[in-house]
Every structure is written in C-alpha cells, then in structure tokens.
Amino acid sequence: ALPISCDSFHRYREDIAIIKGLGLNAYRFSVEWARIEPEDNFFSQAMLDHYRSMIEETIKAGLEPVVTLQHFTLPQWFRISGAWQRPDAAEIFTRYVEKVIPILSGVKRVVTINEPNIYGGILAAQSGVQGKGFLPEPRPEDVKGLIASHRAAVKVLKLKTNLEVGWSVANL
Numbered sequence: 001a002l003p004i005s006c007d008s009f010h011r012y013r014e015d016i017a018i019i020k021g022l023g024l025n026a027y028r029f030s031v032e033w034a035r036i037e038p039e040d041n042f043f044s045q046a047m048l049d050h051y052r053s054m055i056e057e058t059i060k061a062g063l064e065p066v067v068t069l070q071h072f073t074l075p076q077w078f079r080i081s082g083a084w085q086r087p088d089a090a091e092i093f094t095r096y097v098e099k100v101i102p103i104l105s106g107v108k109r110v111v112t113i114n115e116p117n118i119y120g121g122i123l124a125a126q127s128g129v130q131g132k133g134f135l136p137e138p139r140p141e142d143v144k145g146l147i148a149s150h151r152a153a154v155k156v157l158k159l160k161t162n163l164e165v166g167w168s169v170a171n172l
Contacts, residue, residue, distance in 0.1 A: 012054050016061045026064040029054060030071035030114065031103075033078075033096055040077045043099045052103040059106045067104065068111040068168070069097055069153065084145030090152040097153045101160055110163045112153040115170040116146040 008015050008029070019027050035047040051067075058065040070093070074083055078092065086092065097112075104110065150167050157165045 009050075013057055016057050016063065020061045020063060024063070026066050027058045028066040028068060028111070029058075030068040031100060032073065033070055034073055034075040036099065037075050037096050038077075039075075041095070043096075048099070048103050051100075055103065055106060064109070065107050066109045066111065067100075067107050068114050069100060070112065070149075071114040084142045084149065086145065089145040090148040093149040094152040094156050097156055098160075101157070104161065104163065108164060110157060110165050111168050112150045112157075112165060113146060113167045115168055116143070116150070118170045 006015075009032075012029070016027060031051040032047070035044065036051070037043055055065045055067070078086075083089065154165050157163050
C-alpha cells in the first residue's frame with residue numbers, strides 16, 4: 001500500500017494545532033479545485049463544506065486563514081481539454097472562484113494561483129521543453145492563460161469581496 005503522505009485533507013485539525021503550537025499566526029492552505037469541481041460545471045457542496053470547515057477551525061484556533069485557490073493540480077477534465085491554453089481558461093477559472101467566494105467569510109487574504117512562474121516551468125518540463133535554470137522556461141501559451149486567469153479572478157474577487165488578493169511567486 002502507498003503511504004498517505006501528510007494527509008492534510010483529513011488531518012487539518014492536527015495541522016492547525018501544530019501551527020498554533022509553533023507560535024505562528026497564520027495558516028496558508030489550498031482549496032483543491034479538482035475536489036470542488038471534479039467534472040466540468042459540477043460543483044461538490046460536500047467539498048465546499050469541507051474547506052469551509054478548515055477556514056472555521058483556523059479562525060477558531062486564533063490563526064489567520066490565507067486561502068490559495070489554485071496550487072499546481074488541476075481538475076482532470078480541465079487538464080486534458082487544454083488547461084491554461086484553452087481560450088476560455090480565464091472564464092472557467094473565474095466560474096470556479098465564484099463558487100468558492102461564499103465559503104471565504106472570515107478570510108482576509110487570498111492567493112489566486114500559487115507560483116505561476118514555477119507552474120509554467122513544470123508544464124514545460126512535462127512537454128519536454130528545455131530551459132536555462134533548474135526548470136524549463138514556461139511556455140508562452142501557458143503563461144498567457146495563467147495571467148488572464150489571475151486577472152479575471154482578481155477582478156471578480158475585488159468586485160464581490162473585500163479580500164486582499166494576489167498570487168505567490170517562487171523566489172529562487
């Protein structure tokens with residue numbers, strides 16, 4: 001049998017207690033797009049409720065929840081249909097973001113897309129593209145979709161919430 005890794009999905013209460021015990025004041029975690037929208041335009045209320053519970057537990061522990069909306073993994077249906085290269089990628093990502101907004105009560109900060117500079121290189125590596133650094137240069141067609149999706153998500157989040165919104169960038 002394969003190990004379950006850290007299994008934060010089921011053990012988030014323990015993770016929150018560890019974070020609190022270390023004297024930290026925030027917990028940055030991701031909501032899993034593939035769990036929330038496992039099929040195109042089908043949204044799992046059970047998964048939305050799960051991530052809402054994570055937010056509530058984080059707040060209850062006196063920590064600030066910092067929610068990341070997209071952290072590398074994608075719903076399979078989105079990935080096999082072209083992912084960030086789809087002409088409607090930003091619209092699809094924004095549709096997902098709009099479904100997540102109702103569970104964000106009590107959250108002050110949201111990360112739209114985790115480390116798109118790394119993500120684009122990972123996509124390129126999977127496609128056999130070579131680069132100069134430890135990761136290949138991102139493919140322009142992926143970068144265009146990531147930027148458009150980030151901008152669309154920021155627009156809807158600023159229109160419908162008071163959240164501080166940005167994306168995280170890996171600094172090497």
